Amino acid sequence: MARTARASTSAGPTLAVVAREAGVSVPTASKVVNGREDVAPETRRRVAEALDRLGYVRRPRFDTSKAPRMVDLVVDSLESSGSGAVLHGVEEAAYDAGLEVVVSAAPNRSRPAGPREVLRPERGWLERLVVRGSSGVLFNLAEPTAAQYAWLEQHRIPFVLIDPAVEPPPGVVSVGAAxxxxxxxxxxxxxxxxxxxxxxxxxxxxxxxxxxxxxxxxxxxxxxxxxxxxxxxxxxxxxxxxxxxxxxxxxxxxxxxxxxxxxxxxxxxxxxxxxxxxxxxxxxxxxxxxxxxxxxxxxxxxxxxxxxxxLSEMAATALRLLLRMMDGHHPESTRTELSTRLVERASTAPPRSV
Incomplete structure (x- = not known):
């Protein structure tokens, strides 16, 4: 009966059909679709496979025909001058491209990152991404979790890492310095x-x-x-x-x-x-x-x-790469490196013995 019902509807499978196919509840299937992280990995895998198998397409909650294209920028901090340089680069490139940018910071900003800590986008961020209707995401030092990577890939939302703090997974596009x-x-x-x-x-x-x-x-x-x-x-x-x-x-x-x-x-x-x-x-x-x-x-x-x-040039380059990905073009190389150069000032001199 379930497969007959799916074949008879032009709107595609409902979330209830997907949940039944995966053997989970509708709320659990909804959590996976909306990028929630409080789902067991095996359950997430079953739901994701059912979504792909049934051709489920998440309906947007906004009218894309009336809204300008928007991208999200997730940074590790809004307080450092390094983040300011990244924001400047993204802002200029986005203005030239006619894009809107939403900026957010990773949590736990009340203390510095420890030597082995990787800052993650906060829980619930993916749901807000969908509500806003963002077409792509830039990450600066803040690293997505494996579940967030999977959600972005599943929903075909392109993303680029700026100066990644850890080695990106295979196939992930990043921009850094030499x-x-x-x-x-x-x-x-x-x-x-x-x-x-x-x-x-x-x-x-x-x-x-x-x-x-x-x-x-x-x-x-x-x-x-x-x-x-x-x-x-x-x-x-x-x-x-x-x-x-x-x-x-x-x-x-x-x-x-x-x-x-x-x-x-x-x-x-x-x-x-x-x-x-x-x-x-x-x-x-x-x-x-x-x-x-x-x-x-x-x-x-x-x-x-x-x-x-x-940093500003790296951020602008990442935004331009993201824009091409939003238009359906994938970069030939997943890693782009911009050159560095020495700026000589007054803090160096020959040693006293010379």
């Missing part, structure tokens, strides 16, 4: 000044951007024939307070470094604080190179030499 080359550039700059005792204060061990920057640092040392010292590599989880602790450890070594490459400008500010606390002058006693080129890099004294990560 982090490895940035690490090489920062280290080569210090080597040219005559430094050989060069330390690195890195971000999170498992983040791909942090790993690439450290790999670039090591590659530059190897190419220059400079011995790599394992004790000079410290991880601070992209946390300013943690970077202070790691810099104190470096200064307390029997043979401390004469220069340090810090893998974010925010951590470099923490390094500056420790150097001032210990009476170590920048750059006379310690050269410092950051990474990002945030506004703070120009405001500190001395102004910070840093590797510019083109």
């Amino acid at each position: 982090n490895w080359q940035g690490g090489v550039t920062a280290t080569e700059h210090l080597l040219r000044l005559g430094h050989e005792r060069i330390a690195v204060v890195a971000g999170q061990r498992r983040r791909p951007d942090s790993g690439a920057r450290v790999a670039g640092y090591r590659s530059a040392l190897t190419s220059a024939g400079v011995r790599h010292r394992p004790e000079y590599v410290r991880h601070a989880g992209f946390d300013r307070a943690e970077s202070r602790r790691r810099m104190r450890e470096l200064l307390d070594l029997p043979v401390p470094p004469t220069a340090v490459f810090v893998c974010s400008d925010a951590m470099a500010l923490g390094v500056y604080e420790v150097l001032a606390e210990r009476g170590v002058a920048v750059p006379d006693d310690m050269s410092v190179v950051g990474f990002d080129d945030l506004p703070e890099a120009r405001w500190v004294t001395p102004a910070l030499t840093t590797v510019r990560q083109p």
